[in-house]
Amino acid sequence: MRRPVSVKDRVAKQKQAHPKGLKGNKLIRHYHNLLKEKARLTATQAPVQQIQDVEQQLEAIGIDAYQKASQNGQNSQKGGDSSKILVEWIRADPSFYSKHPNDRPQQMLEIGSVSVDNKCSTCGLFSVTRIDLHSSHPLIQEQDVLTRSPKQGQFHGISCSLVLNFAPPNLRAQILWKCSQLLLPPNSTHPPWFFLVLPAPCVTNSRYMDGATLHSILHHFGFTLRYSSISKKIAYYLYAYDHPCSTNLSWKKKIVHDGPSRNNFFIPCLSS
Numbered sequence: 001m002r003r004p005v006s007v008k009d010r011v012a013k014q015k016q017a018h019p020k021g022l023k024g025n026k027l028i029r030h031y032h033n034l035l036k037e038k039a040r041l042t043a044t045q046a047p048v049q050q051i052q053d054v055e056q057q058l059e060a061i062g063i064d065a066y067q068k069a070s071q072n073g074q075n076s077q078k079g080g081d082s083s084k085i086l087v088e089w090i091r092a093d094p095s096f097y098s099k100h101p102n103d104r105p106q107q108m109l110e111i112g113s114v115s116v117d118n119k120c121s122t123c124g125l126f127s128v129t130r131i132d133l134h135s136s137h138p139l140i141q142e143q144d145v146l147t148r149s150p151k152q153g154q155f156h157g158i159s160c161s162l163v164l165n166f167a168p169p170n171l172r173a174q175i176l177w178k179c180s181q182l183l184l185p186p187n188s189t190h191p192p193w194f195f196l197v198l199p200a201p202c203v204t205n206s207r208y209m210d211g212a213t214l215h216s217i218l219h220h221f222g223f224t225l226r227y228s229s230i231s232k233k234i235a236y237y238l239y240a241y242d243h244p245c246s247t248n249l250s251w252k253k254k255i256v257h258d259g260p261s262r263n264n265f266f267i268p269c270l271s272s
């Protein structure tokens with residue numbers, strides 16, 4: 001049986017390697033591990049010095065290098081552009097894709113945008129508003145989705161690809177709630193849609209989360225699963241926003257699959 005390696009140990013091991021030497025997926029993974037370590041230290045009220053040490057390691061890698069690595073992962077030659085799947089699903093479903101030209105392009109919000117020429121931007125179906133915590137292009141607004149107001153516009157669809165796993169656990173439910181508010185009102189015939197992409201292990205190898213748990217949580221936010229596809233690395237989900245978001249959200253964290261080599265990914269939801 002493989003011994004579990006804690007985030008703390010993984011961070012310590014990677015620290016020995018010079019961060020500038022890390023590339024591609026290794027860099028992305030290390031950056032995520034540092035973010036998790038920072039969240040863990042902050043939650044356990046660890047000494048400020050330890051938190052600053054992790055922050056310095058994050059700075060040494062730099063958000064630019066992290067986003068560049070994410071952009072390269074989206075490169076079509078590497079088959080990494082998740083919006084290709086989104087476009088296929090939307091095109092194939094008449095409830096999401098009206099044949100009437102007056103209904104196009106649909107207004108779409110891309111959260112965590114690192115590229116302006118991925119499939120959702122070039123397919124002609126959508127007019128894309130792109131936001132990211134750290135803009136890497138003039139057509140990407142620098143904005144935290146949590147600070148965005150529905151008054152700035154409501155959307156037919158939202159793409160939230162590899163963002164929830166990047167966000168600290170305590171903000172994940174807030175991001176889902178915000179997405180429900182930034183979509184047009186729920187509709188059962190022609191519903192607004194929500195495209196969620198997660199690293200597959202968040203649902204296939206988490207102690208606290210599996211597909212059924214994820215979809216039940218998302219259902220509380222107004223989303224019903226329509227399409228899913230899981231590869232070894234990535235899980236893709238398209239939800240219909242077809243009922244109102246619950247006002248009393250509460251989901252107790254409980255172990256759904258136990259085992260030593262599992263991760264702790266979860267979406268903590270507190271009742272209001």
Ligand SMILES: C[S@@+](CC[C@H](N)C(=O)[O-])C[C@H]1O[C@@H](n2cnc3c(N)ncnc32)[C@H](O)[C@@H]1O
Pocket residue numbers: 067070071073074082111112113114131132133134143144145146160161162163166167197
């Ligand atoms: C791994 S990258 C994902 C890039 C791309 N969407 C993809 O699927 O490859 C995660 C991005 O989400 C952004 N992000 C995380 N939290 C966010 C928030 N609250 N608001 C806007 N962007 C956020 C980060 O800045 C980062 O660029």
